[in-house]
Amino acid sequence: MQAESEHDITIRWVPDFPGDFGVAAGEATLEAVLACGPASVVGFSVGGLEVDREPFSGIVTRARAEGLRSLPHAGETGGPDRVWSAIRALGADRIGHGVGSMSDLALVDYLREHQLPVDVSPTSNLCTRSVPGLEEHPLPRMLELGLLVTLNSDDPPMFGTDLTGEYRTAGRMGARPSRPGGPGPQRCARQLPGAESEGQVGRRHRQHPGTARSDFGARRQAVTVQLLCPPQWTSARPPATRR
Template identity: 55%
Template sequence: MTYSDDEFVARLPKVELHVHLEGSLQPSTLLQLLGKHGDLPALRAIPRSAEGLREWYAFRDFAHFIEVYLASVEALRDPEDFELLARTAADALAAQRVRYAEVTWSPQLHLGRGLSLPDVFAGLEAGRVAAEAEHGIVLRWVTDVSGHLPVEAADRALDAVLALEAPSVIGFGLGGPEVDRAPFAPVFRRARAAGLRSLPHAGEVTGPDSIRSALDDLGAERIGHGIAAVRDPELLARLAREQVVLEVCPTSNVRTRVVASLAEHPLRRLLDAGVPVTVASDDPPMFGTTLNREHLACLRELGLTRAQLAETVAVGVRAGSAPEPVRAGLLAELAALPLD
């Protein structure tokens, strides 16, 4: 039996290592939250109909994306809201046959609004546990701090996260504007000493130097995005030699105009250079994508074979922190997957 690309991607067991929780807030979920908190001043500019929200969510430019991102986060107020967010994000992943996901959440967004981080995290954990019980999907958390805030704010966020003493938090990342990575070295040393993996963004909107700094100054084990590495043959060779995995988000890179089109995306050049890549969705509803669509784009626009696509999933399995039974099961399932 021959499967279409759509059927192949639908059957493909998956991992997702680069997806932002707050950026996974679906319009339908936001509409539900607006019904609960809609009288708050910070929410009054948000449309109140399903059609209006879909139009508002539609990506226009990066400034509008940030506007939507920050405004929608204001609708998250109590543990039940965060449980709903985590649960709906996990449901969407599970529907795409994602078996394991490392989901990035941004405590600074919520600490800055005066929320209790233990309350926020209690909601996230309730959603994570419920999703695993219903779907079998395993989620782990990556804490993200933003480059546009001072290093002292990153230190405070790390303190607050470590105080949670949560085994489900496995990584520490750096997102937001791609500022100089070196000043964040001390906070990343503390995070690594506490047992968190170093998983920063780098090399998305800036050049190869931010990737090099993430490796040398932050001790990065994986790199979020990292596509600027194609500009530097020496760095490409290093990533291939050290087998540093890049979490590549093709549609996100097009939406933010880092690359002009999917046809011009450098993912194939990274693979041809021997750099290990796993494919991810970043902020799915806000960029108008899903992980399944990213995988289809790899086959149709980027020219990957089905075997190469399946290998990007296997790369993600090996690079993640999934429990050993989940890891072994995924690799076995991928090895048995028909490729025609």
């Protein structure tokens, strides 16, 4: 709240739990969020090792009923089946990572048609070896095909990056804003499914003593932050010698 009032910085939190810890871990995490989470908690996520997401359907359904957005990780180390599972079983409002989507043309069509945001974290993908190198990263192709891609830092301390670094990495892959002065974070947020205008953010409350829930405009993991990039990017690939 101090950062918002003094520096005009808005932070929204998305707690998550590792799927490989099982349903009990998800239930415990959600209980803690509902009991203690501040009003700035806007979503709920499952991350960790990319196990089947379907067993977590009940947990995420409950989180959504409490006013939280479904923001699961899928298609990071797994393939399109994991992304479909996140969409069908968890009602995903956006997809964390999603780089494994590209081998399924039907899934790519779905993501493009529904403009379901895909939160791509290039440096994380390289560090975890989800992709072998920048030249193989699907970000430029995702943009070429018209997917709504956001740029993310994932876990800055773990991967030694920040959002500025991710812009630089994306630039090395040939991703560029389509025009100078493109839309900033607030406009990006308003383009996401169900996001509210700046004046409305924070006005939605769920009926639970002492707590509130606002609509979401940013993503992330536990106590890290962050997203936000213009979706109107081009993807002119760099020369082969550029690294």
